Amino acid sequence: MVSSVYIHIPFCEKICHYCDFTKFFYEEKMADDYLIALENEIKTNIQEPNQQMKTIFVGGGTPTALNNRQLTKLVKLIDHYFDVDSVEEYSFEANPGDLTEDKIRILKEYGVNRISMGVQVFDDEMLEQLGRLHRVKDVYQNVNDLVKAGIDNISIDLMYSLPNQTIELFEKTLDEALQFDLPHYSAYSLQIEPKTIFYQRYKKGTLTKPPEETEADMYQLLRREMKNKGIQQYEISNFAKPGFESKHNLTYWNNDYYYGFGAGSHGYLPGERIINIRPYPKYVEAANETGKPVLHIEKIGRKEQIEEEMFLGLRKSEGVSIPRFEEKYQVKLEALYRKELTLLEKRGWIDRNSQFVKLTEEGKPFGNEVFQSFLLDKDL
Numbered sequence: 029m030v031s032s033v034y035i036h037i038p039f040c041e042k043i044c045h046y047c048d049f050t051k052f053f054y055e056e057k058m059a060d061d062y063l064i065a066l067e068n069e070i071k072t073n074i075q076e077p078n079q080q081m082k083t084i085f086v087g088g089g090t091p092t093a094l095n096n097r098q099l100t101k102l103v104k105l106i107d108h109y110f111d112v113d114s115v116e117e118y119s120f121e122a123n124p125g126d127l128t129e130d131k132i133r134i135l136k137e138y139g140v141n142r143i144s145m146g147v148q149v150f151d152d153e154m155l156e157q158l159g160r161l162h163r164v165k166d167v168y169q170n171v172n173d174l175v176k177a178g179i180d181n182i183s184i185d186l187m188y189s190l191p192n193q194t195i196e197l198f199e200k201t202l203d204e205a206l207q208f209d210l211p212h213y214s215a216y217s218l219q220i221e222p223k224t225i226f227y228q229r230y231k232k233g234t235l236t237k238p239p240e241e242t243e244a245d246m247y248q249l250l251r252r253e254m255k256n257k258g259i260q261q262y263e264i265s266n267f268a269k270p271g272f273e274s275k276h277n278l279t280y281w282n283n284d285y286y287y288g289f290g291a292g293s294h295g296y297l298p299g300e301r302i303i304n305i306r307p308y309p310k311y312v313e314a315a316n317e318t319g320k321p322v323l324h325i326e327k328i329g330r331k332e333q334i335e336e337e338m339f340l341g342l343r344k345s346e347g348v349s350i351p352r353f354e355e356k357y358q359v360k361l362e363a364l365y366r367k368e369l370t371l372l373e374k375r376g377w378i379d380r381n382s383q384f385v386k387l388t389e390e391g392k393p394f395g396n397e398v399f400q401s402f403l404l405d406k407d408l
Contacts (some may be wrong), residue, residue, distance in 0.1 A: 036090040071109070124146075214267070303326070335403055
């Protein structure tokens with residue numbers, strides 16, 4: 029059963045120097061045309077209105093880059109096709125500074141109960157270097173406005189291992205972020221991706237990142253500070269107060285099915301992963317013509333599903349649930365992976381009991397090597 033939906037809004041007021049997500053500069057006419065195409069895609073794939081979902085996540089880009097009229101159209105569209113009243117978690121991504129009181133009111137009125145804000149760093153100079161439009165004061169303003177409006181399930185994204193960032197500077201960002209005492213935090217190290225401004229600078233030698241040892245120290249600092257504040261790490265990059273883990277992201281890590289709508293989005297349905305067309309004109313054209321703006325459908329057999337169950341589940345601090353795995357695939361985990369489990373346990377990289385297999389503290393730096401151990405050499 030499909031229990032979650034991801035909807036991609038690809039518009040931004042400014043393209044950040046590090047970002048390689050599907051995104052376009054916001055123009056009113058482009059956004060209007062995109063919303064028409066998006067509705068046609070959703071209508072084609074969700075025949076009956078008022079579908080029940082556990083989670084809805086609207087990401088980007090920056091969904092809050094839409095103007096008030098467009099934002100209202102988007103939430104009305106979602107409200108028509110999905111039973112928003114029964115949704116456990118309804119999240120919108122937002123950039124600090126975009127989130128006006130009017131936009132907060134619109135989101136609240138249509139059932140949005142969680143906001144994920146791309147803060148990145150509490151340092152105006154570094155925000156400038158990242159190509160961000162917002163400044164630190166905007167974060168304070170937006171958090172205050174959200175809480176006042178009754179949306180207090182707020183998450184902020186942070187980044188580390190940034191150009192010219194020292195451990196001391198990252199510690200300052202962490203301290204300031206934790207003073208908000210929010211229920212959820214995500215933190216990611218900077219990855220220099222092709223087709224970004226940072227990549228061009230990196231190739232020219234005009235941009236450098238801190239060394240790997242410093243990045244590792246920043247990660248340990250992050251984990252330590254979160255723990256000290258009672259905010260538990262439940263996934264490699266995600267931390268939450270008990271009960272505030274992102275239900276939508278757990279859909280991904282639990283290898284559950286979800287719809288993906290919008291340019292460049294990914295969906296995961298029984299037996300297949302669906303990847304949508306990324307370029308704006310091609311997405312709009314295909315969505316309007318057929319309602320299925322699909323670039324590629326990857327067939328997911330039982331073998332691939334089991335492998336992904338292990339890779340994704342081991343990202344979680346609790347690890348892979350053995351009873352859940354065995355009920356889902358009707359096979360004993362031990363029977364499939366006896367040799368691999370024994371070897372990884374001997375190396376001290378995994379722990380296991382009758383309920384879970386999980387990475388140890390010693391195993392976390394070797395996560396990719398551990399994941400590769402669970403590639404199966406034959407079809408099932």
